[in-house]
Amino acid sequence: MTRTALDAVRRGVPPGVAELLDALLAEAERRDVAVHLVGGPVRDFLLGRALRDLDLIVEPRDGQSVDADGLARGVALADAEVVSHDRFGTVRIARGGAAIDVATVRRERYVQPGALPTVEPGSLDDDLRRRDFTVNALAIPLTTAARRGRPAVIDPEDGRGDLAAGVLRVFHPQSFHDDPTRALRAARLAVRLGFRLSRGSRSALRDAVAAGAFGGVSGERYRREIEKLFSDARLGLDPAAALRLLAEWHVLGALEPGLSLPPKARPALRRLGRAIAAPPIEDLRGEPWMAGLALWLADVDATSRRRTLRRLALRGDPAQRLTDFPKRRDRMLRQLARARGRGAVDAVLADASDEELLALLACAEPASRRRILRWANEDRRRRPPVTGNDLVAAGLSGPAVGAALSRIRLGWLDGTVRTRDEAIVLAREVAMRVARRSRSAARKPKQKRATRRASAALPETPASPILPPTPPPNRTLLPERQ
Numbered sequence: 001m002t003r004t005a006l007d008a009v010r011r012g013v014p015p016g017v018a019e020l021l022d023a024l025l026a027e028a029e030r031r032d033v034a035v036h037l038v039g040g041p042v043r044d045f046l047l048g049r050a051l052r053d054l055d056l057i058v059e060p061r062d063g064q065s066v067d068a069d070g071l072a073r074g075v076a077l078a079d080a081e082v083v084s085h086d087r088f089g090t091v092r093i094a095r096g097g098a099a100i101d102v103a104t105v106r107r108e109r110y111v112q113p114g115a116l117p118t119v120e121p122g123s124l125d126d127d128l129r130r131r132d133f134t135v136n137a138l139a140i141p142l143t144t145a146a147r148r149g150r151p152a153v154i155d156p157e158d159g160r161g162d163l164a165a166g167v168l169r170v171f172h173p174q175s176f177h178d179d180p181t182r183a184l185r186a187a188r189l190a191v192r193l194g195f196r197l198s199r200g201s202r203s204a205l206r207d208a209v210a211a212g213a214f215g216g217v218s219g220e221r222y223r224r225e226i227e228k229l230f231s232d233a234r235l236g237l238d239p240a241a242a243l244r245l246l247a248e249w250h251v252l253g254a255l256e257p258g259l260s261l262p263p264k265a266r267p268a269l270r271r272l273g274r275a276i277a278a279p280p281i282e283d284l285r286g287e288p289w290m291a292g293l294a295l296w297l298a299d300v301d302a303t304s305r306r307r308t309l310r311r312l313a314l315r316g317d318p319a320q321r322l323t324d325f326p327k328r329r330d331r332m333l334r335q336l337a338r339a340r341g342r343g344a345v346d347a348v349l350a351d352a353s354d355e356e357l358l359a360l361l362a363c364a365e366p367a368s369r370r371r372i373l374r375w376a377n378e379d380r381r382r383r384p385p386v387t388g389n390d391l392v393a394a395g396l397s398g399p400a401v402g403a404a405l406s407r408i409r410l411g412w413l414d415g416t417v418r419t420r421d422e423a424i425v426l427a428r429e430v431a432m433r434v435a436r437r438s439r440s441a442a443r444k445p446k447q448k449r450a451t452r453r454a455s456a457a458l459p460e461t462p463a464s465p466i467l468p469p470t471p472p473p474n475r476t477l478l479p480e481r482q
């Protein structure tokens with residue numbers, strides 16, 4: 001690689017990554033080891049796109065015993081940590097939040113379709129040809145030993161031609177058969193780069209679908225690809241477009257019979273993609289893919305949804321949250337549309353996870369969307385002037401504490417409870433009501449009729465100096481303040 005190209009790569013990555021790269025290349029030069037930049041970063045560099053990660057590869061010459069691990073461990077950089085990455089001997093050098101991945105050239109054989117490949121030592125050419133698409137099978141030699149007798153870009157199958165033509169092309173007709181997850185990678189890359197799958201590759205994919213190759217892949221591997229599909233929205237990928245390609249290629253049905261992309265889910269997925277790229281909520285935690293799967297599967301029939309979750313090896317709490325989402329979505333959207341006042345919006349959204357908020361934002365009407373955003377960015381973190389302990393100190397106990405706290409929060413967000421004293425007065429009223437209700441509930445079984453007569457005779461709750469009587473859930477008596 002020419003000095004200027006290496007400088008361009010260095011400029012394209014965060015300073016911490018550039019420092020790691022310099023340290024690794026210095027060690028490689030010292031030991032006269034060939035190191036190349038490979039795969040996605042070369043593709044993105046040649047396309048003039050931003051680089052995110054650097055993938056490097058070590059190519060030991062005959063008689064050299066060095067590998068990625070050995071080279072990485074020789075790096076003289078204080079605080080650098082070397083972590084063995086996967087069962088293929090890839091290592092990651094990390095330091096202060098920056099990292100680069102380094103592997104040793106290898107050959108792969110697929111003994112069984114869909115299973116992980118058998119890995120053996122190999123040449124640089126083997127390593128490039130084992131990859132999914134020609135545009136990913138490119139290398140740029142970085143060190144003196146790597147450059148010896150080599151062109152500036154190593155390109156065994158005209159990957160640069162395909163880059164220029166905007167085409168994703170597999171190396172051989174068995175490629176999708178060997179590794180069906182490449183179909184999901186193809187959809188992701190096609191949408192992210194604006195590329196199309198070559199005609200020959202489409203036909204290879206059709207054959208793999210027809211041969212049932214997709215059945216041999218573990219749910220975890222598919223799920224990881226789906227996770228990437230949604231997190232790639234950060235790079236401008238529209239998840240709806242990628243899923244649409246997969247539907248068009250009959251890959252969704254091959255993943256799980258009956259699985260589709262309902263047209264109704266598409267606009268919401270598109271909006272979700274934009275929200276992932278530019279989060280409209282501060283400090284949003286949660287997994288984008290959970291929000292994506294929730295929206296996608298909400299409009300799929302319940303049986304296919306259940307089977308898809310099982311196929312993706314989703315169990316326990318995440319599976320339950322995704323199963324419950326359609327009903328929760330419908331309920332929350334209905335209540336949001338009716339909510340009057342900020343306190344009422346708070347009562348609807350209080351137990352929503354960040355993922356649910358993202359998903360709700362993507363499928364709500366504009367007015368409800370504005371309410372969700374205002375709640376998430378402003379009201380969610382507002383704390384009323386009293387805590388549970390304050391209420392206990394004021395003489396409340398048992399269920400009255402929780403009921404009073406909810407009521408105070410509602411009034412606090414609506415602006416009808418403004419001070420600590422007002423909150424305590426309200427808390428005492430709520431406590432009286434709770435006590436009266438539990439007394440009348442205790443009497444009910446034996447003296448149903450007598451109680452009814454007695455309660456008719458009871459004086460009305462004294463009028464609150466602050467608030468009208470407790471409204472039913474999600475309704476306050478004050479108009480919403482926009």
Ligand code: CTP
Pocket residue numbers: 038039040041053055130131132133136137179181182185
């Ligand atoms: N690869 C493959 N088959 C797979 C997964 C990965 O051939 N099922 C190859 C690809 O050619 C890729 C390389 O392994 O270039 C590294 O994988 P990954 O880091 O996932 O790919 P990138 O292309 O770097 O993807 P991204 O740009 O999303 O980081």
